[in-house]
Amino acid sequence: MASQNRFFQFIWSKLKGWEGFLFLVLIAVLIWNSSAGTNYLTVLNQVNLFTLSIEKILVVITMAFLIVNGEIDLSVASVMGLSAVTMAYAFNNGVPLWLAIIIGILTGALCGLFNGFWVAVVGINSLIVTLAMLIGFRGFARGIMENNYIGDFPEWFNAIGQKPLWGPIPFGVFLFLALFIIAVIILQNSGFGRRVYVIGSNADVARFSGLKTRKVKLILYMASGVMAAVAGILLSARLGSVRGDLATGFELDIITMVLLGGVSIFGGSGSLFGVFISIILVLNVRNGMGLLMLSEHFQRGVIAILLILSVLGPFIIGRIVEWNKRRRWKVEDQ
Secondary structure, three states: OHHHHHHHHHHHHHHOOHHHHHHHHHHHHHHHHHOOOOOOOOHHHHHHHHHHOHHHHHHHHHHHHHHHOOOOOOOHHHHHHHHHHHHHHHHHOOOOHHHHHHHHHHHHHHHHHHHHHHHHHHOOOHHHHHHHHHHHHHHHHHHHHOOOEEOOOOHHHHHHHHOEEEOOEEHHHHHHHHHHHHHHHHHHHOHHHHHHHHHHHOHHHHHHOOOOHHHHHHHHHHHHHHHHHHHHHHHHHHHOOEEOOOOOOHHHHHHHHHHHOOOOOOOOOOOHHHHHHHHHHHHHHHHHHHHOOOOHHHHHHHHHHHHHHHHHHHHHHHHHHHHHHHHHHHHHHO
16 A cells, blocks of 8 residues: 555656646647547557657667766667668678677677767767767668668568567567666666766766766666667568668657656756656657658657757756745745
8 A cells, every 4th residue: 555655656746747747748649639530549559659669769768878877879870770781781691680680789789889988988978979970880881781772581570570469569569668667677776777867967976986987888878789779670670671771860759758758968867757758749749740741851840849848848847846946935934
C-alpha cells in the first residue's frame, strides 16, 4: 500500500510540472488527429507510429543519458548510417550476416569511443566534436557506398524489421520497451545514474569529489554508439536495403524528444518519464502533419520550433514556479 502511494505521489509530482503540460498538449494533439479518422486511436495505429520511428526512439534512450550528463551527441544519425553500411558491406563481401551484424555494432562502439576520447579525455566541447563527426562519419558511409545500395538480405533479417513478433507488435517495439525499463532503473534508481546527474550538474565539483567523470562519459558515449548501431541495423532490416545516406536528419527528432521531455540542455536534471511523454507527443505531431499532407521540409521546420520551445518552456515554467515560491515565503513572513 505504501509503495502504491509513493508511486501515485511520484506521478502527481511529475504531472504538476512540465510533464503535466506536455501531457495536456498530447491529449489535445490526440483529439485533433482523431478527428481526421475514426481509427486513429486504435492500438494498431499507435503501434504503427512507434514502428515507423522505432530507430529514432531507441537512440533517444542513450541521448537522454548524455544530455543529463551535460553532454550531447550530434553524430548519432551518422553513426547509424556508418554502422549499417559496414554491416551491409561486410555481408556483400561474403561475411555471414550474423557476423556482419556484430561488425556493424562494433563500428558503432568504436565511433562512440572516438567521440568519448576527445570529449572526456582531451576535453574538447562535445558540441564541436560530435558536429565534426556528424560530417565525418557520414562522409565515410557515403565513401564506402558511393551512389550504390546493398540489399538482398536473408528473409529472417528483413522480418525483424518488417513483420510483427507478437500480435501487431514488431521486434523493435519490444526491444525499445525492454531497454527503456532498464534505462529507467539505471538512471533513476542506481548509483551510476546518480553519478550521471551529479556530473551533469557540475563536472568540476564531481571530479573534486572523487567521481570518475572521464569513465562515466566514455561509457555513455560508447553506449550511444552501440545504440545508434543497433538502430541503424534495425532500420536496414525495416527498409530491406542500405544506402550511404541512411538515417540522414534523424538527429533533429532525437534531440527534440529528449529536450522536449524536460531534460535540461545544461545537464543535471530531467527524467525519462517526461521523455516518454515527449516521444509519444512528437510521433503524434509528426503523424498529424502527415494527415494534413504537409511536406517533409515543413515538418522539419515544425520540429525545429519544438526544439526551441523545449529549451525555453521548462526554463520559463521553472522561473514561474520559483517566483511563486518566493511570493508565498514573503506572505508567510508577513
